[in-house]
Amino acid sequence: MSDLKVDGFKSSELIATISEQFSSMSDAEKNAQVKKVNGVIELEVTNAEKATTTWTLDLKNTGTVSKGKAPKKADVTVILSDDTLVDLASGKLNGQKAFMTGKLKTKGNMMLATKLDGVLKAKPKAKL
Template identity: 65%
Template structure:
């Protein structure tokens, strides 16, 4: 759990909370979330000091969040700043606007990237992010 948090990354706090939400899901809730999302997000986040952290949200097999590259191929890789991810998670920034303004870059299935918003909203409703 604590290995998700990285000093200097606000997004790692949010991802740690997301991991906690997934852990607290009942088996049924986890199955539903995996079925609904059915994919893997790789997040490449750069903080204010220019350091990069990589996290994975696996909603294809395990329904988990962990630090590091995905164990199997990600459906989409999102490249963004720590600040942009925080704003997305808090609902202050729309994913499409972030993409259009160049704050968010993607590699892989761009349409799948739109599912991240739903994942963050689900987590936010379960835990106060």
């Protein structure tokens, strides 16, 4: 899954780990996760050098993670910094607090963005 990694982004490892987690799930587990989230989440992440990359979590159709924008319009785009995504995944920050303090912005179905926390916590701890 190294094709998901982007140089200069700490969250690359996290995204690759989430992808591996989805790949290792049984069909029943994957279908349960897809049913629970039922949406396509685009993560637009900016690092300290102001470079931006996008990853798509398709938890509506395929239960997969890909680099780049969604082929069809995503249900929600979550815009945040690399550090904020790492902090959300590690539990140092919760999504609601990140949103209220302006560290996380959304475009689209904001309620779907609240399910991102569950996706990040469903994976084993990434080595960050």
